[in-house]
Amino acid sequence: MRLRHDFGSYVRPGDDRAARLVNAIDGRQIDVMFAYLEGENLGNRVDFKLGRQFEFSGLDWYAFDGGWARVRIPAHLALEAFGGLQVDGTAVFGLPTFELDGTQGTAADRAFSPMFGAGVSLWGLKWIDARVAYRRTFSPASVNRKLVDDDGSLGLPSGVDQEVVSASFAGNFAGGRVSPYGALRMNLGTGRLDDVTAGLQLAFTQQHLLRALYIRTLPIFDLDSIFNVFALTPFEDARLVFEARPMPRISLQARGQMRFFRSETTAALGTSPVKSLQLGAGGGASAAYRGRRFSGRLDGYGLGGEGGTRAGGSLDTRTMVWWDRLALDARIYGVYYRDEVTEARRGYSVALQLGFNAQLWRGIHLAVLGEEMFTTFYSQAFRLFGALTADWSFRVRR
Amino acid sequence: MTRHTITTRQEGRGQGRSAAVAGVMLGLAFGTGLYVQAGGGLTVGEIPATAPVTHGPMRGGSPVYPEQDIPLRFNHGQHLGLGLACARCHTKIGESDKVADFNFPTGAVCDSCHGPQHPRPATEPARCGQCHTRLSEGRVTATLRAPKANLQFSHKNHLAAGANCQSCHGDMSKVRMATVLQLPSEASCLTCHDGRKASSRCATCHPADTNGKLATRSFSDRVMPALVPRGKSSWGAAHDLAFVEDHRGIAKANPSLCAQCHNETFCTDCHAGAVRPMRIHAADYMTTHALDARANTQDCQSCHRMQTDCLACHQRLGMGDGPDAKFGVGSSLRFHPIGWEGPPDSPQSHAFAAQRNIATCASCHTEDSCLACHATTSAAMPGLNVSPHGPGFAASMRCSALAARNHRVCLKCHEPGDPRNECL
Structure with missing residues (x-):
């Protein structure tokens, strides 16, 4: 459960469409983020969850109210089935993060959206993990008869909000030295492969590691949204990271990144882009030291190309005092930026952060962080942040 | 008494009820936790997920075998x-x-x-x-x-x-x-x-917390080395210095691996919680976030909903084409450059931005902005009949896939009876 309130100007009443949106978000100050009953390994075969839960996987990151069950069968296979109501705009305590996007203000936004899905996965193998899953979310007319559609008619025509198939795998080969992994998602509604992730981690030794990562995405919206129609070219991102630990307490890292943005000649008007391929490139380096009571981390990075230029760095430290119950945090962060679209957005920003994180009791933490900021546009700005966290868990039987 | 006043009072009563419910539930949660905490250690607290904690101070030894001191001589x-x-x-x-x-x-x-x-x-x-x-x-x-x-x-x-x-x-x-x-x-x-x-x-050998997850730390000892994937036993999830930026790959590919140690709270601490504002969005991110959004450097959608979080704030600032728009066509504060949109022989720069990163458009504009030009002239919201579909969309598998699943979206641009609704 999350209690939420913004005391800043963001919740100040407005008199336009934006005000309605703001109220839609912050009018709900209690979010039940997840609340479920879980059973594990029942009869050495069955796992289940019942209640509000969310899943992160190759399918998506979403929440639903319902049930999920997995049965492990011979041959290292497991069968999954799940179903319920997707958490979206209709849910009183819906979490905006997980709501479908792109259909703000339409009747479909308020529709009940049942969902169901199934999956097959591997289990119990030391060298590979894999899963294929399917999910369909739809808003049937039969349960949405009371909605008034945009054209004034009563009831909403049936429609599918999302229908996706995903496949994912992770391998562990050569004694753990080679770990490839990947996930892809086919959006059956848009007919596009809208999410692909592929990675390869090479752990040469316990001290040297290389990771390559490729990401290809198309923005995903509810199938009610016409935004899906406009998203034609996928965004691609390739990353390479190398990390070494010359000493147990010291880590060094270098990384590089290349981003690809493609444009196509428009079909209707035949307008060609100035460049069919635009690039963004960047890199960075980090060093970290972890002592008995003190740790520090130094980061530097630069990004250029599409979007603009950013170059900056930060130094983070944490010092433990008071029998390790109180952590003192300090950070200095600076960035120079230059927007390629508007010359007005050029400048620097420097922030000094000081704070603490106290363990008040087992499971209860208080974090306070203050930030003083100097920028091209602000001679001085201050903000203070605090979070009280209570985290306990219960279990009937180990 | 005006309707506005009544509404305000009703909202006030509603907020008061919400606050009361919140208070009761929070009190119950705390009370139950304190009761069980005092009753025999059935519960274990989890440290909030923050980057400094992940790479914070640590004493010697390993997460499995703590540092020993054996002041003896023996053979x-x-x-x-x-x-x-x-x-x-x-x-x-x-x-x-x-x-x-x-x-x-x-x-x-x-x-x-x-x-x-x-x-x-x-x-x-x-x-x-x-x-x-x-x-x-x-x-x-x-x-x-x-x-x-x-x-x-x-x-x-x-x-x-x-x-x-x-x-x-x-x-x-x-x-x-x-x-x-x-x-x-x-x-x-x-x-x-x-x-x-x-x-x-x-969990046969490694201790598990009461919630069934592997205990990555010794209770709440924050300088005890954490049991984190590293090197050859990491299955591609080595928690290195760039793992915060890169974790989406392995999280999608092998979520059950993450779930062995982390529960939902760990994810929401950053993605939906209070940790990110000062850590991920340090300094003047209000000014610089536009660069990241256009460059897709950080996947905004992993935390923010474009049509609520982004749109609400942008429209209040006068962006987009809402009633309070201040940066639109004809304004001296025009946001987009000349040639962004216009008649058929203009550069149409917006088309390419939409093709490759529609999320940035959706952060200021609603569908109405698109319909103004892209809807067919006889649709419910008539436009200029400029098709945004890519080459060969009509009669394609992609068209029929969408039309078969959700006809509602077709009807936003094409009126009922239009053969384009049937991919013809």
Whole structure:
């Protein structure tokens, strides 16, 4: 459960469409983020969850109210089935993060959206993990008869909000030295492969590691949204990271990144882009030291190309005092930026952060962080942040 | 009394009820936690997920074998060379069924060969320095400190299953003082714990919290080295310095791996919680976030909903094409450059931005902005009939896939009866 309130100007009443949106978000100050009953390994075969839960996987990151069950069968296979109501705009305590996007203000936004899905996965193998899953979310007319559609008619025509198939795998080969992994998602509604992730981690030794990562995405919206129609070219991102630990307490890292943005000649008007391929490139380096009571981390990075230029760095430290119950945090962060679209957005920003994180009791933490900021546009700005966290868990039987 | 006043009062009462419900639920949560906490340690707190904690200070040792301090001199090889069996000194090892058992030889056991020193009779000369290394004025100043390993382990069960000391601890005949180096490594455990001879589930050996997840830290000890994936045992999830930026790959590919240690709270601490504003969006991110959004550097959608979070704030600032728009066409504050949109022979720059990153458009504009030009002229919201579909969309599999699943979206641009609704 999350209690939420913004005391800043963001919740100040407005008199336009934006005000309605703001109220839609912050009018709900209690979010039940997840609340479920879980059973594990029942009869050495069955796992289940019942209640509000969310899943992160190759399918998506979403929440639903319902049930999920997995049965492990011979041959290292497991069968999954799940179903319920997707958490979206209709849910009183819906979490905006997980709501479908792109259909703000339409009747479909308020529709009940049942969902169901199934999956097959591997289990119990030391060298590979894999899963294929399917999910369909739809808003049937039969349960949405009371909605008034945009054209004034009563009831909403049936429609599918999302229908996706995903496949994912992770391998562990050569004694753990080679770990490839990947996930892809086919959006059956848009007919596009809208999410692909592929990675390869090479752990040469316990001290040297290389990771390559490729990401290809198309923005995903509810199938009610016409935004899906406009998203034609996928965004691609390739990353390479190398990390070494010359000493147990010291880590060094270098990384590089290349981003690809493609444009196509428009079909209707035949307008060609100035460049069919635009690039963004960047890199960075980090060093970290972890002592008995003190740790520090130094980061530097630069990004250029599409979007603009950013170059900056930060130094983070944490010092433990008071029998390790109180952590003192300090950070200095600076960035120079230059927007390629508007010359007005050029400048620097420097922030000094000081704070603490106290363990008040087992499971209860208080974090306070203050930030003083100097920028091209602000001679001085201050903000203070605090979070009280209570985290306990219960279990009937180990 | 105006309608506005009534509405305001109703909203006020609604907010008051919400606050009361929130207070009761928070009180129940705290009260229950305190009750159980006081009643026998059924619960374990989890440290909020923050980057500094992940890479924060740590003391020596490993997350499994905490740092030991053994101020003794001892030679295993010498003792084994005399033909002594391990159990001669480690007397209780055969009955030890938990890792908290103290299995070091006691001084009294040593006395059986070395003469009475624990306790030492008045007539017996002190020979502390024969074994103890830290002495001052003939007195021992430091004793053995060997915190229990963070494992679930039973010597008794392993011996009963046929293992012997050498199976796990190796050849001790050439070892002087035994340290954590003589404790079994994960690799040696897995030679038997292969899923057939013995269980290969992580929680078989590694302690689990009350919520069923692996205990990555020793309770709430924040400087205890954390049990994090590293090197060859990481399955592609090595928690290196760039893992915050790169974790989406392995999280999608192998979510069950993440779920062995992390629950939902760990994810929402950053993605939907309070940690990110100061850490991920440091300094003047309000000014610089536009660069990241256009460059897709950080996937905004992993935390923010475009049509609520982004749109609400942008429209209040006058962006987009809402009633309060201040940066639109004809304004001296025009946001988009000349040639962004316009008649057919204009550069149409917006088309390419929409093709490659529609999310940035959706952060300021609603669908109405698009419909103004892209809808067919006879649709419910007539536009200029400029098709945004890519080449060959009509009669394509993509068109029929969408039309078959959700006709509502087609009707936003095309009126009922339009053959384009049927992909013709």
